Amino acid sequence: MESINFSDVFKSSILEKTSSFSIIDSIIGLTAAFIIGLFIYMVYKKTFTGVIYSHSFNISLIVMSMATALIIIGISSNVLLSLGMVGALSIVRFRTPIKDPMDIVYIFWAIIAGILCGAGFILIAAVGSILIGAVIVTFINRIKVENPYLLVVRYNEASIEKSLEHVIAEHVKKHCVKSKSIMPGNDHEVTYEIRVNDNNTSFMNNISNLDGVKSAIMLSYDGNFTA
Structure with missing residues:
Protein backbone atom coordinates (compact mmCIF):
# COMPACT_ATOMS: atom_id res chain seq x y z
CA MET A 1 0.00 0.00 0.00
CA GLU A 2 1.45 3.33 -1.08
CA SER A 3 1.86 5.88 1.66
CA ILE A 4 1.07 9.58 1.31
CA ASN A 5 3.13 12.15 3.16
CA PHE A 6 2.53 15.81 3.87
CA SER A 7 4.49 17.08 0.85
CA ASP A 8 2.35 15.04 -1.57
CA VAL A 9 -0.65 17.20 -0.73
CA PHE A 10 1.00 20.20 -2.39
CA LYS A 11 2.71 18.38 -5.25
CA SER A 12 0.01 18.00 -7.83
CA SER A 13 -3.43 19.51 -7.28
CA ILE A 14 -2.52 23.08 -6.38
CA LEU A 15 0.56 23.47 -8.57
CA GLU A 16 -1.07 21.90 -11.62
CA LYS A 17 -4.06 24.22 -11.41
CA THR A 18 -1.81 27.26 -11.28
CA SER A 19 0.63 26.11 -13.95
CA SER A 20 -1.14 28.17 -16.63
CA ILE A 143 -28.71 67.65 -25.90
CA LYS A 144 -31.17 69.79 -23.99
CA VAL A 145 -34.07 67.91 -22.46
CA GLU A 146 -37.21 69.64 -21.26
CA ASN A 147 -37.87 68.31 -17.79
CA PRO A 148 -41.54 68.17 -16.81
CA TYR A 149 -42.88 69.64 -13.59
CA LEU A 150 -45.83 68.94 -11.36
CA LEU A 151 -48.03 71.91 -10.54
CA VAL A 152 -50.24 71.38 -7.47
CA VAL A 153 -52.95 74.02 -6.95
CA ARG A 154 -55.36 74.12 -4.03
CA TYR A 155 -58.44 76.35 -4.22
CA ASN A 156 -61.89 76.59 -2.62
CA GLU A 157 -64.06 77.81 -5.48
CA ALA A 158 -64.94 75.62 -8.45
CA SER A 159 -65.69 78.75 -10.50
CA ILE A 160 -61.99 79.63 -10.88
CA GLU A 161 -61.18 76.41 -12.78
CA LYS A 162 -61.58 78.11 -16.16
CA SER A 163 -59.40 81.05 -15.10
CA LEU A 164 -56.78 78.63 -13.79
CA GLU A 165 -56.77 76.67 -17.05
CA HIS A 166 -56.47 79.92 -19.02
CA VAL A 167 -53.42 81.12 -17.05
CA ILE A 168 -51.68 77.75 -17.35
CA ALA A 169 -52.38 77.37 -21.08
CA GLU A 170 -51.12 80.89 -21.73
CA HIS A 171 -47.72 80.45 -20.03
CA VAL A 172 -46.68 76.81 -20.56
CA LYS A 173 -45.94 74.73 -23.64
CA LYS A 174 -47.97 71.72 -22.66
CA HIS A 175 -50.09 70.66 -19.70
CA CYS A 176 -52.40 67.86 -18.66
CA VAL A 177 -54.32 66.98 -15.52
CA LYS A 178 -52.75 64.13 -13.54
CA SER A 179 -55.17 64.07 -10.61
CA LYS A 180 -58.01 66.01 -9.05
CA SER A 181 -59.55 65.67 -5.60
CA ILE A 182 -62.19 67.34 -3.46
CA MET A 183 -61.48 67.52 0.26
CA PRO A 184 -63.70 68.33 3.28
CA GLY A 185 -64.64 71.98 3.42
CA ASN A 186 -65.15 72.13 -0.39
CA ASP A 187 -61.41 72.49 -0.96
CA HIS A 188 -60.25 71.37 -4.39
CA GLU A 189 -56.77 70.17 -5.30
CA VAL A 190 -55.65 69.59 -8.87
CA THR A 191 -52.27 68.34 -10.11
CA TYR A 192 -50.98 69.22 -13.57
CA GLU A 193 -48.01 67.90 -15.49
CA ILE A 194 -46.55 70.92 -17.26
CA ARG A 195 -43.63 71.83 -19.50
CA VAL A 196 -42.53 75.43 -19.12
CA ASN A 197 -40.85 77.78 -21.60
CA ASP A 198 -37.14 78.21 -20.77
CA ASN A 199 -37.73 77.39 -17.10
CA ASN A 200 -39.92 80.48 -16.78
CA THR A 201 -41.93 80.21 -13.56
CA SER A 202 -43.23 83.77 -13.33
CA PHE A 203 -46.76 82.59 -14.09
CA MET A 204 -46.87 81.15 -10.55
CA ASN A 205 -47.55 84.69 -9.30
CA ASN A 206 -50.55 84.97 -11.62
CA ILE A 207 -51.95 81.71 -10.30
CA SER A 208 -51.41 82.73 -6.67
CA ASN A 209 -53.21 86.04 -7.28
CA LEU A 210 -56.39 84.34 -8.49
CA ASP A 211 -59.30 84.74 -6.08
CA GLY A 212 -59.91 81.51 -4.21
CA VAL A 213 -56.44 79.99 -4.69
CA LYS A 214 -55.00 78.90 -1.36
CA SER A 215 -51.65 77.55 -2.53
CA ALA A 216 -49.69 76.76 -5.69
CA ILE A 217 -46.64 74.48 -5.64
CA MET A 218 -44.43 73.43 -8.54
CA LEU A 219 -42.24 70.33 -8.18
CA SER A 220 -39.62 68.67 -10.36
CA TYR A 221 -41.08 65.58 -11.99
CA ASP A 222 -39.20 62.46 -13.15
CA GLY A 223 -42.08 60.93 -15.11
CA ASN A 224 -43.48 58.63 -12.41
CA PHE A 225 -46.58 59.64 -10.55
CA THR A 226 -48.85 57.77 -8.18
CA ALA A 227 -52.16 59.36 -7.34
Missing part, protein backbone atom coordinates in the same frame (compact mmCIF):
# COMPACT_ATOMS: atom_id res chain seq x y z
CA PHE A 21 -1.32 31.24 -14.41
CA SER A 22 0.58 34.24 -15.83
CA ILE A 23 1.49 37.07 -13.52
CA ILE A 24 2.26 39.44 -16.41
CA ASP A 25 -1.10 38.79 -18.12
CA SER A 26 -2.88 39.25 -14.81
CA ILE A 27 -1.13 42.57 -14.12
CA ILE A 28 -1.94 43.78 -17.64
CA GLY A 29 -5.61 42.80 -17.28
CA LEU A 30 -5.95 44.46 -13.86
CA THR A 31 -4.15 47.59 -15.04
CA ALA A 32 -6.41 47.85 -18.09
CA ALA A 33 -9.46 47.38 -15.84
CA PHE A 34 -8.20 50.15 -13.56
CA ILE A 35 -7.64 52.56 -16.45
CA ILE A 36 -11.06 51.88 -17.97
CA GLY A 37 -12.63 52.09 -14.51
CA LEU A 38 -10.96 55.48 -14.06
CA PHE A 39 -12.41 56.56 -17.39
CA ILE A 40 -15.88 55.48 -16.21
CA TYR A 41 -15.25 57.42 -12.99
CA MET A 42 -14.51 60.62 -14.93
CA VAL A 43 -17.51 60.20 -17.25
CA TYR A 44 -19.83 59.66 -14.28
CA LYS A 45 -18.47 62.72 -12.48
CA LYS A 46 -18.77 64.90 -15.58
CA THR A 47 -22.29 63.83 -16.52
CA PHE A 48 -23.86 63.58 -13.05
CA THR A 49 -27.11 65.56 -13.02
CA GLY A 50 -28.66 64.45 -9.73
CA VAL A 51 -28.98 66.35 -6.47
CA ILE A 52 -26.40 64.61 -4.26
CA TYR A 53 -23.20 63.33 -5.86
CA SER A 54 -21.95 60.08 -4.27
CA HIS A 55 -18.16 59.91 -4.40
CA SER A 56 -18.14 56.46 -2.79
CA PHE A 57 -20.41 55.07 -5.52
CA ASN A 58 -18.14 56.52 -8.18
CA ILE A 59 -15.06 54.96 -6.57
CA SER A 60 -16.88 51.63 -6.39
CA LEU A 61 -17.12 51.63 -10.20
CA ILE A 62 -13.31 51.46 -10.43
CA VAL A 63 -13.11 48.72 -7.81
CA MET A 64 -15.94 46.84 -9.52
CA SER A 65 -14.08 46.79 -12.83
CA MET A 66 -10.90 45.49 -11.20
CA ALA A 67 -12.69 42.94 -9.02
CA THR A 68 -14.61 41.56 -12.00
CA ALA A 69 -11.40 41.31 -14.02
CA LEU A 70 -9.74 39.48 -11.10
CA ILE A 71 -12.56 36.94 -10.98
CA ILE A 72 -12.39 36.30 -14.73
CA ILE A 73 -8.60 35.89 -14.58
CA GLY A 74 -8.97 33.38 -11.75
CA ILE A 75 -11.61 31.20 -13.37
CA SER A 76 -10.52 31.45 -17.01
CA SER A 77 -8.15 28.45 -16.76
CA ASN A 78 -10.30 26.21 -14.57
CA VAL A 79 -13.78 25.05 -15.56
CA LEU A 80 -14.59 23.54 -12.15
CA LEU A 81 -13.61 26.76 -10.40
CA SER A 82 -15.77 28.79 -12.78
CA LEU A 83 -18.83 26.63 -12.03
CA GLY A 84 -18.19 26.92 -8.31
CA MET A 85 -17.82 30.69 -8.61
CA VAL A 86 -21.15 30.98 -10.43
CA GLY A 87 -22.81 29.00 -7.66
CA ALA A 88 -21.21 31.14 -4.97
CA LEU A 89 -22.18 34.43 -6.62
CA SER A 90 -25.77 33.25 -7.13
CA ILE A 91 -26.42 33.51 -3.38
CA VAL A 92 -25.27 37.14 -3.18
CA ARG A 93 -28.07 39.65 -2.71
CA PHE A 94 -27.57 43.40 -3.06
CA ARG A 95 -29.95 45.34 -0.81
CA THR A 96 -28.92 48.87 -1.77
CA PRO A 97 -31.73 50.46 -3.82
CA ILE A 98 -30.70 52.13 -7.08
CA LYS A 99 -33.11 54.94 -7.92
CA ASP A 100 -31.43 56.46 -10.98
CA PRO A 101 -31.53 54.21 -14.09
CA MET A 102 -28.22 55.71 -15.23
CA ASP A 103 -26.51 54.27 -12.13
CA ILE A 104 -27.50 50.80 -13.34
CA VAL A 105 -25.96 51.63 -16.72
CA TYR A 106 -22.65 52.58 -15.08
CA ILE A 107 -22.63 49.43 -12.93
CA PHE A 108 -23.29 47.24 -15.97
CA TRP A 109 -20.63 49.13 -17.93
CA ALA A 110 -18.03 48.59 -15.18
CA ILE A 111 -18.84 44.86 -14.97
CA ILE A 112 -18.63 44.34 -18.74
CA ALA A 113 -15.32 46.23 -18.91
CA GLY A 114 -13.93 44.06 -16.11
CA ILE A 115 -15.04 40.86 -17.86
CA LEU A 116 -13.43 41.87 -21.14
CA CYS A 117 -10.18 42.96 -19.49
CA GLY A 118 -9.99 39.77 -17.45
CA ALA A 119 -10.60 37.65 -20.56
CA GLY A 120 -7.86 39.47 -22.48
CA PHE A 121 -10.08 41.49 -24.82
CA ILE A 122 -8.55 44.78 -23.72
CA LEU A 123 -8.81 46.51 -27.10
CA ILE A 124 -12.54 45.74 -27.36
CA ALA A 125 -13.06 47.00 -23.81
CA ALA A 126 -11.14 50.23 -24.52
CA VAL A 127 -12.84 51.03 -27.83
CA GLY A 128 -16.29 50.12 -26.49
CA SER A 129 -15.80 52.24 -23.36
CA ILE A 130 -14.73 55.25 -25.43
CA LEU A 131 -17.82 54.96 -27.62
CA ILE A 132 -20.14 54.48 -24.64
CA GLY A 133 -18.58 57.45 -22.86
CA ALA A 134 -18.96 59.62 -25.96
CA VAL A 135 -22.66 58.69 -26.26
CA ILE A 136 -23.35 59.45 -22.59
CA VAL A 137 -21.52 62.79 -22.65
CA THR A 138 -23.26 63.81 -25.89
CA PHE A 139 -26.78 62.95 -24.84
CA ILE A 140 -26.55 64.23 -21.26
CA ASN A 141 -24.42 67.38 -21.63
CA ARG A 142 -25.06 68.47 -25.22
Whole structure:
Protein backbone atom coordinates (compact mmCIF):
# COMPACT_ATOMS: atom_id res chain seq x y z
CA MET A 1 0.00 0.00 0.00
CA GLU A 2 1.45 3.33 -1.08
CA SER A 3 1.86 5.88 1.66
CA ILE A 4 1.07 9.58 1.31
CA ASN A 5 3.13 12.15 3.16
CA PHE A 6 2.53 15.81 3.87
CA SER A 7 4.49 17.08 0.85
CA ASP A 8 2.35 15.04 -1.57
CA VAL A 9 -0.65 17.20 -0.73
CA PHE A 10 1.00 20.20 -2.39
CA LYS A 11 2.71 18.38 -5.25
CA SER A 12 0.01 18.00 -7.83
CA SER A 13 -3.43 19.51 -7.28
CA ILE A 14 -2.52 23.08 -6.38
CA LEU A 15 0.56 23.47 -8.57
CA GLU A 16 -1.07 21.90 -11.62
CA LYS A 17 -4.06 24.22 -11.41
CA THR A 18 -1.81 27.26 -11.28
CA SER A 19 0.63 26.11 -13.95
CA SER A 20 -1.14 28.17 -16.63
CA PHE A 21 -1.32 31.24 -14.41
CA SER A 22 0.58 34.24 -15.83
CA ILE A 23 1.49 37.07 -13.52
CA ILE A 24 2.26 39.44 -16.41
CA ASP A 25 -1.10 38.79 -18.12
CA SER A 26 -2.88 39.25 -14.81
CA ILE A 27 -1.13 42.57 -14.12
CA ILE A 28 -1.94 43.78 -17.64
CA GLY A 29 -5.61 42.80 -17.28
CA LEU A 30 -5.95 44.46 -13.86
CA THR A 31 -4.15 47.59 -15.04
CA ALA A 32 -6.41 47.85 -18.09
CA ALA A 33 -9.46 47.38 -15.84
CA PHE A 34 -8.20 50.15 -13.56
CA ILE A 35 -7.64 52.56 -16.45
CA ILE A 36 -11.06 51.88 -17.97
CA GLY A 37 -12.63 52.09 -14.51
CA LEU A 38 -10.96 55.48 -14.06
CA PHE A 39 -12.41 56.56 -17.39
CA ILE A 40 -15.88 55.48 -16.21
CA TYR A 41 -15.25 57.42 -12.99
CA MET A 42 -14.51 60.62 -14.93
CA VAL A 43 -17.51 60.20 -17.25
CA TYR A 44 -19.83 59.66 -14.28
CA LYS A 45 -18.47 62.72 -12.48
CA LYS A 46 -18.77 64.90 -15.58
CA THR A 47 -22.29 63.83 -16.52
CA PHE A 48 -23.86 63.58 -13.05
CA THR A 49 -27.11 65.56 -13.02
CA GLY A 50 -28.66 64.45 -9.73
CA VAL A 51 -28.98 66.35 -6.47
CA ILE A 52 -26.40 64.61 -4.26
CA TYR A 53 -23.20 63.33 -5.86
CA SER A 54 -21.95 60.08 -4.27
CA HIS A 55 -18.16 59.91 -4.40
CA SER A 56 -18.14 56.46 -2.79
CA PHE A 57 -20.41 55.07 -5.52
CA ASN A 58 -18.14 56.52 -8.18
CA ILE A 59 -15.06 54.96 -6.57
CA SER A 60 -16.88 51.63 -6.39
CA LEU A 61 -17.12 51.63 -10.20
CA ILE A 62 -13.31 51.46 -10.43
CA VAL A 63 -13.11 48.72 -7.81
CA MET A 64 -15.94 46.84 -9.52
CA SER A 65 -14.08 46.79 -12.83
CA MET A 66 -10.90 45.49 -11.20
CA ALA A 67 -12.69 42.94 -9.02
CA THR A 68 -14.61 41.56 -12.00
CA ALA A 69 -11.40 41.31 -14.02
CA LEU A 70 -9.74 39.48 -11.10
CA ILE A 71 -12.56 36.94 -10.98
CA ILE A 72 -12.39 36.30 -14.73
CA ILE A 73 -8.60 35.89 -14.58
CA GLY A 74 -8.97 33.38 -11.75
CA ILE A 75 -11.61 31.20 -13.37
CA SER A 76 -10.52 31.45 -17.01
CA SER A 77 -8.15 28.45 -16.76
CA ASN A 78 -10.30 26.21 -14.57
CA VAL A 79 -13.78 25.05 -15.56
CA LEU A 80 -14.59 23.54 -12.15
CA LEU A 81 -13.61 26.76 -10.40
CA SER A 82 -15.77 28.79 -12.78
CA LEU A 83 -18.83 26.63 -12.03
CA GLY A 84 -18.19 26.92 -8.31
CA MET A 85 -17.82 30.69 -8.61
CA VAL A 86 -21.15 30.98 -10.43
CA GLY A 87 -22.81 29.00 -7.66
CA ALA A 88 -21.21 31.14 -4.97
CA LEU A 89 -22.18 34.43 -6.62
CA SER A 90 -25.77 33.25 -7.13
CA ILE A 91 -26.42 33.51 -3.38
CA VAL A 92 -25.27 37.14 -3.18
CA ARG A 93 -28.07 39.65 -2.71
CA PHE A 94 -27.57 43.40 -3.06
CA ARG A 95 -29.95 45.34 -0.81
CA THR A 96 -28.92 48.87 -1.77
CA PRO A 97 -31.73 50.46 -3.82
CA ILE A 98 -30.70 52.13 -7.08
CA LYS A 99 -33.11 54.94 -7.92
CA ASP A 100 -31.43 56.46 -10.98
CA PRO A 101 -31.53 54.21 -14.09
CA MET A 102 -28.22 55.71 -15.23
CA ASP A 103 -26.51 54.27 -12.13
CA ILE A 104 -27.50 50.80 -13.34
CA VAL A 105 -25.96 51.63 -16.72
CA TYR A 106 -22.65 52.58 -15.08
CA ILE A 107 -22.63 49.43 -12.93
CA PHE A 108 -23.29 47.24 -15.97
CA TRP A 109 -20.63 49.13 -17.93
CA ALA A 110 -18.03 48.59 -15.18
CA ILE A 111 -18.84 44.86 -14.97
CA ILE A 112 -18.63 44.34 -18.74
CA ALA A 113 -15.32 46.23 -18.91
CA GLY A 114 -13.93 44.06 -16.11
CA ILE A 115 -15.04 40.86 -17.86
CA LEU A 116 -13.43 41.87 -21.14
CA CYS A 117 -10.18 42.96 -19.49
CA GLY A 118 -9.99 39.77 -17.45
CA ALA A 119 -10.60 37.65 -20.56
CA GLY A 120 -7.86 39.47 -22.48
CA PHE A 121 -10.08 41.49 -24.82
CA ILE A 122 -8.55 44.78 -23.72
CA LEU A 123 -8.81 46.51 -27.10
CA ILE A 124 -12.54 45.74 -27.36
CA ALA A 125 -13.06 47.00 -23.81
CA ALA A 126 -11.14 50.23 -24.52
CA VAL A 127 -12.84 51.03 -27.83
CA GLY A 128 -16.29 50.12 -26.49
CA SER A 129 -15.80 52.24 -23.36
CA ILE A 130 -14.73 55.25 -25.43
CA LEU A 131 -17.82 54.96 -27.62
CA ILE A 132 -20.14 54.48 -24.64
CA GLY A 133 -18.58 57.45 -22.86
CA ALA A 134 -18.96 59.62 -25.96
CA VAL A 135 -22.66 58.69 -26.26
CA ILE A 136 -23.35 59.45 -22.59
CA VAL A 137 -21.52 62.79 -22.65
CA THR A 138 -23.26 63.81 -25.89
CA PHE A 139 -26.78 62.95 -24.84
CA ILE A 140 -26.55 64.23 -21.26
CA ASN A 141 -24.42 67.38 -21.63
CA ARG A 142 -25.06 68.47 -25.22
CA ILE A 143 -28.71 67.65 -25.90
CA LYS A 144 -31.17 69.79 -23.99
CA VAL A 145 -34.07 67.91 -22.46
CA GLU A 146 -37.21 69.64 -21.26
CA ASN A 147 -37.87 68.31 -17.79
CA PRO A 148 -41.54 68.17 -16.81
CA TYR A 149 -42.88 69.64 -13.59
CA LEU A 150 -45.83 68.94 -11.36
CA LEU A 151 -48.03 71.91 -10.54
CA VAL A 152 -50.24 71.38 -7.47
CA VAL A 153 -52.95 74.02 -6.95
CA ARG A 154 -55.36 74.12 -4.03
CA TYR A 155 -58.44 76.35 -4.22
CA ASN A 156 -61.89 76.59 -2.62
CA GLU A 157 -64.06 77.81 -5.48
CA ALA A 158 -64.94 75.62 -8.45
CA SER A 159 -65.69 78.75 -10.50
CA ILE A 160 -61.99 79.63 -10.88
CA GLU A 161 -61.18 76.41 -12.78
CA LYS A 162 -61.58 78.11 -16.16
CA SER A 163 -59.40 81.05 -15.10
CA LEU A 164 -56.78 78.63 -13.79
CA GLU A 165 -56.77 76.67 -17.05
CA HIS A 166 -56.47 79.92 -19.02
CA VAL A 167 -53.42 81.12 -17.05
CA ILE A 168 -51.68 77.75 -17.35
CA ALA A 169 -52.38 77.37 -21.08
CA GLU A 170 -51.12 80.89 -21.73
CA HIS A 171 -47.72 80.45 -20.03
CA VAL A 172 -46.68 76.81 -20.56
CA LYS A 173 -45.94 74.73 -23.64
CA LYS A 174 -47.97 71.72 -22.66
CA HIS A 175 -50.09 70.66 -19.70
CA CYS A 176 -52.40 67.86 -18.66
CA VAL A 177 -54.32 66.98 -15.52
CA LYS A 178 -52.75 64.13 -13.54
CA SER A 179 -55.17 64.07 -10.61
CA LYS A 180 -58.01 66.01 -9.05
CA SER A 181 -59.55 65.67 -5.60
CA ILE A 182 -62.19 67.34 -3.46
CA MET A 183 -61.48 67.52 0.26
CA PRO A 184 -63.70 68.33 3.28
CA GLY A 185 -64.64 71.98 3.42
CA ASN A 186 -65.15 72.13 -0.39
CA ASP A 187 -61.41 72.49 -0.96
CA HIS A 188 -60.25 71.37 -4.39
CA GLU A 189 -56.77 70.17 -5.30
CA VAL A 190 -55.65 69.59 -8.87
CA THR A 191 -52.27 68.34 -10.11
CA TYR A 192 -50.98 69.22 -13.57
CA GLU A 193 -48.01 67.90 -15.49
CA ILE A 194 -46.55 70.92 -17.26
CA ARG A 195 -43.63 71.83 -19.50
CA VAL A 196 -42.53 75.43 -19.12
CA ASN A 197 -40.85 77.78 -21.60
CA ASP A 198 -37.14 78.21 -20.77
CA ASN A 199 -37.73 77.39 -17.10
CA ASN A 200 -39.92 80.48 -16.78
CA THR A 201 -41.93 80.21 -13.56
CA SER A 202 -43.23 83.77 -13.33
CA PHE A 203 -46.76 82.59 -14.09
CA MET A 204 -46.87 81.15 -10.55
CA ASN A 205 -47.55 84.69 -9.30
CA ASN A 206 -50.55 84.97 -11.62
CA ILE A 207 -51.95 81.71 -10.30
CA SER A 208 -51.41 82.73 -6.67
CA ASN A 209 -53.21 86.04 -7.28
CA LEU A 210 -56.39 84.34 -8.49
CA ASP A 211 -59.30 84.74 -6.08
CA GLY A 212 -59.91 81.51 -4.21
CA VAL A 213 -56.44 79.99 -4.69
CA LYS A 214 -55.00 78.90 -1.36
CA SER A 215 -51.65 77.55 -2.53
CA ALA A 216 -49.69 76.76 -5.69
CA ILE A 217 -46.64 74.48 -5.64
CA MET A 218 -44.43 73.43 -8.54
CA LEU A 219 -42.24 70.33 -8.18
CA SER A 220 -39.62 68.67 -10.36
CA TYR A 221 -41.08 65.58 -11.99
CA ASP A 222 -39.20 62.46 -13.15
CA GLY A 223 -42.08 60.93 -15.11
CA ASN A 224 -43.48 58.63 -12.41
CA PHE A 225 -46.58 59.64 -10.55
CA THR A 226 -48.85 57.77 -8.18
CA ALA A 227 -52.16 59.36 -7.34
